[in-house]
Amino acid sequence: xxxxxxxxxxxxxxxxxxxxxxxxxxxxxxxxxxxxxxxxxxxxxxxxxxxxxxxxxxxxxxxxxxxxxxxxxxxxxxxxxxxxxxxxxxxxxxxxxxxxxxxxxxxxxxxxxxxxxxxxxxxxxxxxxxxxxxxxxxxxxxxxxxxxxxxxxxxxxxxxxxxxxxxxxxxxxxxxxxxxxxxxxxxxxxxxxxxxxxxxxxxxxxxxxxxxxxxxxxxxxxxxxxxxxxxxxxxxxxxxxxxxxxxxxxxxxxxxxxxxxxxxxxxxxxxxxxxxxxxxxxxxxxxxxxxxxxxxxxxxxxxxxxxxxxxxxxxxxxxxxxxxxxxxxxxxxx
Ligand code: PEP
Ligand code: MN
Numbered sequence: 001x002x003x004x005x006x007x008x009x010x011x012x013x014x015x016x017x018x019x020x021x022x023x024x025x026x027x028x029x030x031x032x033x034x035x036x037x038x039x040x041x042x043x044x045x046x047x048x049x050x051x052x053x054x055x056x057x058x059x060x061x062x063x064x065x066x067x068x069x070x071x072x073x074x075x076x077x078x079x080x081x082x083x084x085x086x087x088x089x090x091x092x093x094x095x096x097x098x099x100x101x102x103x104x105x106x107x108x109x110x111x112x113x114x115x116x117x118x119x120x121x122x123x124x125x126x127x128x129x130x131x132x133x134x135x136x137x138x139x140x141x142x143x144x145x146x147x148x149x150x151x152x153x154x155x156x157x158x159x160x161x162x163x164x165x166x167x168x169x170x171x172x173x174x175x176x177x178x179x180x181x182x183x184x185x186x187x188x189x190x191x192x193x194x195x196x197x198x199x200x201x202x203x204x205x206x207x208x209x210x211x212x213x214x215x216x217x218x219x220x221x222x223x224x225x226x227x228x229x230x231x232x233x234x235x236x237x238x239x240x241x242x243x244x245x246x247x248x249x250x251x252x253x254x255x256x257x258x259x260x261x262x263x264x265x266x267x268x269x270x271x272x273x274x275x276x277x278x279x280x281x282x283x284x285x286x287x288x289x290x291x292x293x294x295x296x297x298x299x300x301x302x303x304x305x306x307x308x309x310x311x312x313x314x315x316x317x318x319x320x321x322x323x324x325x326x327x328x329x330x331x332x333x334x
Pocket of ligand 1: 102184271
């Protein structure tokens with residue numbers, strides 16, 4: 001961490017601040033210029049509150065050198081992390097497609113969709129059982145029964161399954177779920193993240209509705225710091241002033257995350273756009289941008305879906321997306 005002192009800082013202020021840093025176990029390298037004095041703090045500065053220091057009368061500016069998300073950062077772990085999701089590897093140059101309905105609705109629905117997306121090239125099956133709905137009057141998911149049906153679809157197709165958790169008290173129900181999803185609304189539910197950090201299960205951590213990349217990586221850090229490094233990030237769009245689409249898909253986050261972290265990065269063009277017709281172009285764009293895979297909502301009867309029908313593609317449309325995405329991958333690889 002670099003601290004630039006104000007020209008007007010008093011000797012007493014400087015001595016007090018020096019003592020404060022020494023009490024924190026830090027060493028300091030001092031450079032006195034004509035206009036400012038610059039301190040380079042050496043040691044573990046992760047517990048130092050940079051905002052607090054920046055607002056002191058004696059301080060002109062503070063700059064962190066070390067990222068606050070140490071264990072999620074690529075400098076700490078230069079190799080790509082590959083997450084084993086029930087036998088399907090995510091990350092490390094591989095490309096995986098998670099597909100399935102927003103919500104598990106019936107046995108017939110989930111089995112039909114599971115078979116269709118598998119045939120089209122999906123490698124993991126998604127299906128919500130606990131749904132974070134804006135309105136309490138809409139379908140809340142089949143909950144424990146939804147997970148039971150999802151596991152049935154896994155047995156039937158052999159595909160590992162992904163489902164969202166909203167409450168750590170439900171963890172026992174997720175024992176046979178291969179990947180536990182933390183939804184956008186819970187990205188900063190720190191108690192949930194701490195509980196999941198003790199599971200050793202692959203976690204699909206979606207980006208919060210209005211969260212920065214740094215906040216997202218700090219949430220990943222909660223999981224890793226607690227002992228679970230099986231973390232996959234999923235960009236799903238953020239809130240902006242634009243109202244034409246459900247969210248604004250921040251594709252820039254993909255190459256930025258690739259620089260900053262070793263964790264795999266997936267993209268969910270369904271929640272990002274909110275419109276089935278926009279899923280294909282954004283799936284292709286995400287692939288070209290370097291994503292490690294996609295998560296796409298697929299429904300056999302979008303008109304009658306209990307949740308997110310507008311953004312759900314049919315199995316046929318999904319098969320077409322897979323073909324286009326594979327064509328893009330060939331171009332990008334070449
Ligand atoms: C979902 O994947 O079904 C979901 C609710 O997504 P998000 O948390 O990104 O809104
Ligand atoms: Mn959905």
